Amino acid sequence: MKINFFKYQGAGNDFILIDHTLSPLKDIDNNWIAQLCDRRFGIGADGLMFLTKHPDFDFEMHYFNADGKLGSMCGNGGRCIVAFAKNLGIIDKETNFLAVDGPHYARISASGDWVELQMIDVDSIxxxxxxxxxxxxxxxxxxxxxxxxxxxxxxxxxxxxxxxxxxxxxxxxxxxxxxxxxxxxxxxxxxxxxxxxxxxxxxxxxxxxxxxxxxxxxxxxxxxxxxxxxxxxxxxxxxxxxxxxxxxxxxxxxxxxxx
Missing domain, CATH: 3.10.310.10 (Diaminopimelate Epimerase; Chain A, domain 1)
Structure with missing residues (x-):
């Protein structure tokens, strides 16, 4: 089985992105993800993301670190997956999507290569x-x-x-x-x-x-x-x-x- 992948970067933070809208996300092989992110034996990336469907949002972001483990929120990854969603035709100028830390709003330039991503509010330092x-x-x-x-x-x-x-x-x-x-x-x-x-x-x-x-x-x-x-x-x-x-x-x- 062949899988299409896309490599994106946001200010040098680079990611592998996979469109997973046609089937549910399950049975993830963490070692496989780590191998793909390896810079000598794989594609090479700081992380990997799956874009999936969600009934209440434009899409859902699933982010995995380069070690293959499910990660917390990645801001540059969030901006890259927004550009990816525009490239797939899922969104146009703005979007509301779901990530591990909750909903996010973003707007994207007409060229598709500049993204302004709303992050969570912070009330404690x-x-x-x-x-x-x-x-x-x-x-x-x-x-x-x-x-x-x-x-x-x-x-x-x-x-x-x-x-x-x-x-x-x-x-x-x-x-x-x-x-x-x-x-x-x-x-x-x-x-x-x-x-x-x-x-x-x-x-x-x-x-x-x-x-x-x-x-x-x-x-x-x-x-x-x-x-x-x-x-x-x-x-x-x-x-x-x-x-x-x-x-x-x-x-x-x-x-x-x-x-």
Whole structure:
């Protein structure tokens, strides 16, 4: 049996996408997914997504990490699956779809390669010494770091992800440097167990942490640079709650093929 697949990337965060609208999603082989995501012995990706039907939404997103395990919400994956749904003719300029953390609204450009994805509201940020910890659909740790360009994100991120506090459930570790007109962010992702070129829920967490750190309120727009390109975050913040949160950035088809 041949299966059509599509490879998408959002600011360098890359994914394998499969249209699974013709049959129910069941009997998933996690080892098969991990093999497909392997960069030497498979297609290579940070994760894999199935797009399925849902009676109350345009579609449903099922996201699996590169290790083959079912993942929490992936922001850049969400933007890519919206572009994929447009490519399939399921949606046009906007959509409401279901993900593991609940419903999401998104709008997409006419060209189909720029997606603005609404993320969940956030009402809690805690501190771990000088770092911030919050959940934007996935759990994130945000730490400030000077000379981030030359920082060993893999080694230091892995230490935090596997320390005695976070090792049981895992956490995504983000390092941020304030460059004045933008934030520079690098992320170690659980499930991938490596640094990725971008992390959508991660940059969302960073923008929120920075707003709290600077005591900013109102409608906030933040430009962020990651290894894979540029992303924009905007939200409303009243000093306690983050609402109307949007993750905005590119979502582009790289290639397609058959398994």
């Amino acid at each position: 805690t501190n771990d010494i000088d770092a911030f910890v919050l959940n934007t659909g996935s759990p994130h740790y945000v730490a400030f770091q000077k000379d981030l360009k030359n920082f060993d994100v893999f080694t230091e991120g892995k230490k935090i992800r596997y320390n005695e506090i976070y090792s049981a459930k895992g956490i995504n570790v983000n390092f941020v440097e304030d460059m004045g007109d933008h934030l520079f962010v690098r992320t170690y992702e659980r499930g991938v167990e490596d640094e990725t070129y971008a992390c959508g829920t991660g940059v969302t967490a960073v923008a929120m942490a920075m707003a709290k750190h600077k005591s900013q309120t109102g409608h906030i727009k933040t430009d962020i640079k990651v290894l894979g390109g540029d992303i924009k975050i905007e939200f409303d913040y009243d000093g306690a709650n983050f609402t109307n949160v949007f993750l905005c950035g590119p979502a582009k088809l790289v290639f397609e093929g058959q398994l």
